[in-house]
Amino acid sequence: MKSPFVFGPALALALGSISTAQDPLMLKLSLQPGSAYIYIMDMNQTNVQTVDGEQQKLDQEMLLVWNYDVLERGKNQVMVVKLTYKRVKISQNYGHEIAEYDSDNPPDYIDPSMRGMASLPGTELIVRLTPTGEVLGIQGVDKMLDKMIAALELPDSPQRDQVVQNLRTQFGAGAVEQSLEQITSFYPGEPVSVGDRWKDTTEAISGFPMEIISEYELKSREGGRAMIDVTSELFSDPQDPMAMGPLTMAYDVSGSQTGVITVEEDTGLPIKSEISLEFAGDVDVAGVPNEKSQNWPISASGSVVVTFERQSR
Template identity: 25%
Template sequence: MAAQCTPAEPVELRVNLKKGDKYVQTMTTEQKVVQSLPQMGPGVPAGKQTQTSTVTITYTIECTDVDEEGTTIKLTYDRIQVEKEQSTAMDGSKSESPGRKTVYDSQKDENPTDPETIAYSVMIGNGFSVKLSPRAEVLDMLGVEEFLNRVYSGLKIPDTAEGREVKKMLHEQFGANTMKHMLSRSYLPYPEGKVAEGDSWKDTMDLGGAGFPLKVENTYTVDDLDSSEAVLMTEGKITSIEGQTMKIMSMELAYDIQGKQTGEQVIGLDKGVVVRSELKRTLKGETKVISMPQLSEEMVIPMEVETTITLETE
């Protein structure tokens, strides 16, 4: 007679770290962005620009305090590896023209000269703290401004109009919203009650800190459950946030983009954190250049984005 597996008992997903707990996570983001370039003037053909990037960030998480409100953790950057490449193919051309290429590894490149990689180098050994609720909701970000000030000082940004624009751009790239978004990959919001195999819950996440004014409406479903892990299947619908724009230096951009997110996230029940995950995002739509110096009318740039995000916990 075949043995029958008994379904695991429902569990309450909660952050369960103790003061002094420490672990290391490595997050890798692979992305490909393809933009269709409009004709910029007489004799200048339209074309296509492709940007590919792989960014791997390794950081240490340490639990520094636990109280009735939740858990405080400290995140410290250990290593950053970056590979970025850009190429352009003009209509009528059979070949692509290579553009800017960036390769950086904080363990190998001790004295970077590029402003972007200098910013990465200053991050190593530094970080910030986060207060989490028992359900892994971010209650507060602590020390982010101090962290950014260390990045600013490492870059030696002058106190000029241009320097202030650079600081503003860095604040958007490394500020509290971006860090909160990054943490959402390792701390997803847990439901109020217990869950069993087959149960689902929903959550909406703002991706503004990720570079686009977008929101993701996620559905998490418990696909497998045992005494040590809960395996969640994630499905999300991605849409633009109406009325929101993004400013980069002297440009103002708006987005009309739709997409989806799918993947698997595994929760370790002993500590209540994501121990490994893989998420895939696909986006398609338009970037609209609303304002830019010497721009006489709105420019529309069709684009497609493919992103894969993996997380491993040691």
């Protein structure tokens, strides 16, 4: 729920210097039919946990590329966008073992952990978006999930059922909707001027549930682009554990995010968003047969860079 608030107008506005001041900026999604973009998400994260005195480290890198084509703009300025997975590149380094996949240069053998993601290139999603960035509907998610599940080639078993359930949580309509709405989650909901700040609280459902409290500041405007600083606090709820088959995993972690978002003012798209994050805490695992619950420390740090590149038609 967005709760914009202003910490004070610029001095020029306070003095009524209209000739040099910019009009307040109203950020909204305004995409023209026929326009096309390349949507790129580049993520890296280092995860560390210490179990029974042994440190375990996992370095992850993921590059996702989509074609982002604006098909229609209709009643109430609702836009219809076609998202097509163009490229998937993944690397997981456990230290003693490395698994990699790149759809632009696919290997002869695909590691089982990569097969679901490897099925994504060519998949299309049709999304209806409002000017506030709200997702009104998505078509194609079930077909995408069916492709991912088939690519895993898992025999019928309780383990398969759990894997499928996890996939539907991580890549289902709710998760896709949330990831698309996060692209424009920085919108203040009212006109803002340079120096103004506003807050927003969201919940992440992918991975383990976390509450994200963000504060934004419009730092500058130049050449049709707006620069926005963001700082966030992250919190998990240890009373809301994840279920993985017979196991429950309760995370008690907190952390922060900082970054800069560069916005194209006429479209409202974040043409570049760079966010760094870190969090640390503990996880409590229960449900292992004939064993007591276990608790160990975990931490993570990384970055996410999102870009939109306009394509000529």
